[in-house]
Amino acid sequence: MAPTDNELVVRCLQRDEVAWQLLVERHSRRVLNIAYQFTGRRDEAEELAQEVFLRVFRSLHQFDLTTHFVPWLVRVSRNLCIDEHRSRAREKAALVADEVDPERTEDSGASPYRNLEEKELEQRVRRGLAELGEELRTALVLRDLQGLSYSEIAEVLHLAVGTVKSRIHRGRLELAVILSKSRDESERSWRGTGQVEQEPES
């Protein structure tokens, strides 16, 4: 049976390098994607994620073994990302940035049409999230982008599970309205473009 995160932390504190390797192995994707949501760029996200692991490694002794590791890791990651970006405004700015990481689209190996679709989806969701209030956005990002459970989110944000559920639900409802509007607008503009192109033929 695989050791739990907390067992690995105990072993790390006893200077067991294998345990630390396992922790890095388990959580690097999560940390990398948290950083990516802040930076919007892969190269910057990699650098930031490395800094996160460095901070985690140095502050493992501060981790309360009676709690869960993932919420603590997410909290440390988010705090460092916020510190590095000086303010939450940068997170919002990264969310609305039109620029999509060129490396991601280059190495995806998908067709250009698929890449375009993904790019549009990413931009639409980023803009939608940026329109939400900070409380709702944070809860929604933790749940639906970072895949944390309700109880883990409650630990990260120091809130009751009921409050977390309510915020996520309200966030999704607001986002549904925003995305539905933006989808309608893009469909209208697409139809408009199509009509303009067809005019010379008729």
Add this chain to the structure above:
Amino acid sequence: MTHENFEALLGDYAEGILPVGQMRAFRDHLTSCSSCAALADSYTSALADLHSFPRIEVPDGFKLRILEKTTRRPAPWETFWAWLGLPRFRLTPASAGALLSMLLLFLAGTSDGKRVAREINMATHQTYSNALRLYYRSSDLKETAAAMGKKIPGRLEGSMDWIRQRLEKQSPGEPRPNQPEGSQSSSMTPEGGPAA
């Protein structure tokens, strides 16, 4: 079921965790209320959009870089430096020069050190003057070659060999090569390369 009840259960429905007991009433309302059906539709598609938001994969070597950064054993001098409580520093060319100067000053203060310092000083001067001579010779030779309609070989290695050969041949009393001489032209190949 009211619209408010429907909206409250929508999250659980979209996540597939709505209890069976409430599912029937929820579905009945979904089929009978067009506004709630539209809401459910936009809610589930927003959730789908969020879930298909692109994630980046961990690149090759990423974990290794983290392990290198976190578990690398410090060199003995780094440990000693940290034990002294001094901040980490990187040796820049300027700080390396400053350290060397301090070493020379220290050596100059001892009897044996004076000799060593003098030798180091002379070697440094010799290297510096050789480099200067080589530099000026190369530009002089270029001018001479250009005046004679010849070309100095384009490749760096060829040019350096050619310059070295010229320097070896030339005695200290000889005139500078910017004064055209018959002997110089004979040492050039027609292509402008060094004489075989």
